[in-house]
Amino acid sequence: MLDSAVWQADLLELFGGTFAFAAVGPRTQDDWRRDVQAVMMLKAKDPRGWNALIVPPPSSATAMTDEKPFADLRLEEFDRLLYPVEKHSATQLLVALQGEFYQSANIPDFAHREERLIACADEILSRFGRDARCYTNAAEARDNPNADLMNPETEWNCLSEFTTDCGLVVVSDAEVGVFWAFFED
Numbered sequence: 001m002l003d004s005a006v007w008q009a010d011l012l013e014l015f016g017g018t019f020a021f022a023a024v025g026p027r028t029q030d031d032w033r034r035d036v037q038a039v040m041m042l043k044a045k046d047p048r049g050w051n052a053l054i055v056p057p058p059s060s061a062t063a064m065t066d067e068k069p070f071a072d073l074r075l076e077e078f079d080r081l082l083y084p085v086e087k088h089s090a091t092q093l094l095v096a097l098q099g100e101f102y103q104s105a106n107i108p109d110f111a112h113r114e115e116r117l118i119a120c121a122d123e124i125l126s127r128f129g130r131d132a133r134c135y136t137n138a139a140e141a142r143d144n145p146n147a148d149l150m151n152p153e154t155e156w157n158c159l160s161e162f163t164t165d166c167g168l169v170v171v172s173d174a175e176v177g178v179f180w181a182f183f184e185d
Contacts, residue, residue, distance in 0.1 A: 023052035057184035082135035090134040094121035
């Protein structure tokens with residue numbers, strides 16, 4: 001059963017040791033993009049009071065200097081930058097975000113950890129229910145919501161001011177989740 005302790009353990013298993021952002025906020029607007037924007041700008045609190053994990057790369061000359069790793073996006077930019085993705089692909093992506101260049105093949109000891117990482121991703125997504133909608137900035141999903149995102153050979157629409165970023169937005173009737181990883185060279 002997913003509770004605060006399991007949530008925290010799953011976040012650390014999936015994102016610990018990486019430059020990552022994993023946070024949830026409430027659905028308060030008719031337009032889910034406003035709620036996602038609030039989470040990205042750190043203007044929303046987890047409605048359950050559970051912990052977030054926010055570890056952006058060190059600031060560079062072009063990156064934001066505060067703790068908010070995302071660019072200040074207009075709502076219509078979400079429509080251009082994010083693509084719908086099905087749950088199986090969303091699960092794969094949550095796992096792959098840990099690997100260098102968002103590839104599960106680049107996760108240390110992946111063969112021995114794969115089952116556990118997938119279980120963590122499934123538990124995290126279970127918070128949002130079966131009817132949740134998922135979106136990613138991985139271009140591979142542009143034309144295929146069932147894309148294999150375990151080792152995507154793709155480009156990413158950057159939502160931050162870092163060199164590269166990739167992630168997943170999850171939207172339910174009650175909550176929105178933002179799960180992201182960053183790379184800065």
